[in-house]
Amino acid sequence: MTSGRVRMSPDGRREQLLTLGVRLFATRSLExxxxxxxxxxxxxxxxxxxxxxxxxxxxxxxxxxRAADDLFAVTAPTGDGSALEQLAGSLARYVDYVAQNYxxxxxxxxxxxxxxxxxxxxxxxxxxxxxxxxxxxxxxxxAAALGLTDTPVVRLLVRGWAAFTEEVVVEWVRDxxxxxxxxxxxxxxASLPGILAPLRES
Amino acid sequence: MTSGRVRMSPDGRREQLLTLGVRLFATRSLExxxxxxxxxxxxxxxxxxxxxxxxxxxxxxxxxxRAADDLFAVTAPTGDGSALEQLAGSLARYVDYVAQNYxxxxxxxxxxxxxxxxxxxxxxxxxxxxxxxxxxxxxxxxAAALGLTDTPVVRLLVRGWAAFTEEVVVEWVRDxxxxxxxxxxxxxxASLPGILAPLRES
Numbered sequence: 001m002t003s004g005r006v007r008m009s010p011d012g013r014r015e016q017l018l019t020l021g022v023r024l025f026a027t028r029s030l031e032x033x034x035x036x037x038x039x040x041x042x043x044x045x046x047x048x049x050x051x052x053x054x055x056x057x058x059x060x061x062x063x064x065x066r067a068a069d070d071l072f073a074v075t076a077p078t079g080d081g082s083a084l085e086q087l088a089g090s091l092a093r094y095v096d097y098v099a100q101n102y103x104x105x106x107x108x109x110x111x112x113x114x115x116x117x118x119x120x121x122x123x124x125x126x127x128x129x130x131x132x133x134x135x136x137x138x139x140x141x142x143a144a145a146l147g148l149t150d151t152p153v154v155r156l157l158v159r160g161w162a163a164f165t166e167e168v169v170v171e172w173v174r175d176x177x178x179x180x181x182x183x184x185x186x187x188x189x190a191s192l193p194g195i196l197a198p199l200r201e202s
Numbered sequence: 203m204t205s206g207r208v209r210m211s212p213d214g215r216r217e218q219l220l221t222l223g224v225r226l227f228a229t230r231s232l233e234x235x236x237x238x239x240x241x242x243x244x245x246x247x248x249x250x251x252x253x254x255x256x257x258x259x260x261x262x263x264x265x266x267x268r269a270a271d272d273l274f275a276v277t278a279p280t281g282d283g284s285a286l287e288q289l290a291g292s293l294a295r296y297v298d299y300v301a302q303n304y305x306x307x308x309x310x311x312x313x314x315x316x317x318x319x320x321x322x323x324x325x326x327x328x329x330x331x332x333x334x335x336x337x338x339x340x341x342x343x344x345a346a347a348l349g350l351t352d353t354p355v356v357r358l359l360v361r362g363w364a365a366f367t368e369e370v371v372v373e374w375v376r377d378x379x380x381x382x383x384x385x386x387x388x389x390x391x392a393s394l395p396g397i398l399a400p401l402r403e404s
Contacts, residue, residue, distance in 0.1 A: 109315070110317050113316055114313075114317060114318075115312050115316060152380050153385055156370055157393075160366040160369045161366060167362045167364075168358055168361065168362035171362075172358060177355075177357070179355045183355055186400065187355060191362075191396075194393075194397050194399050195389075
């Protein structure tokens, strides 16, 4: 080797650029995440980036998809503890993820809700994957304790609970109003059984 | 009088046109609600409409504000029955409102979430007014029974509950999945006490 620079495969290079894109996305909105910014941070030409990502929209889609994959991975149930403890753990990691990636996360929510079809698809698939896990993952084994029977009305309420959680967490990160992280986590963890309780009682 | 036509004041005429605009908004999105459509339905010239509403954006703002006022009026607690019964009644009228005004309501949510500032302001003010009523209106007298103490954490959870309710109702109207209106209303009514229950127990 005549240079300290490591030669990477095209896939490895694209991967590295995508990781950098996701990191930049944490602290800026999609509108502020340009190919130019990435080129500057990565120290490579815009032309090369267009080679890897096609155009700005494809770049944004790739970054958002990667961010959604990261969120899914980071909130995976650990398999340790009761269903409720695992749910509490996943929620804690969701809260920390939103806090650390606030700008990008909020701009994704706005883009998806505002009718940007590509973002909406990724967002919907991500939310479906996150909530399906309640019915299918390790948590599902004890799901009955939480009221998580797989019926249409429970699916509808879980969808609503996802909107509840998102709203509460995004608002809390924006302005915590003196509510501590522990208080937040305690109420979030209890909210799903709370919403489903009337179905268990009937 | 030489004609059957009733002469109206400019305010009365604007009022009448706004009522028609809100009616049209029920079954179409904001993008499809043009001054041209209103002119056609009202049988008057576009020029006259611009005289009353300035421009398309002002027309949309006026329609959305009126729709928000209607929603606030239609969901007012009646003052009869327990806090929970009054909440159930307000929720039933909210569900029927969304069902009857689905297209416009969803386009308002998208516009507000997507960063249209004028719509966002009206939407936020409307939601604040609807949820403030829980702390201030006739329901408030018995609010403790629902866990509605006016603290930052309860305010945050009520905000989340509003997002929950909106998501569940909009989704149910879009596709009811075989869930009946009664089932929906029973779970919605119980959801607020359910979300707040952990705070009452601690």
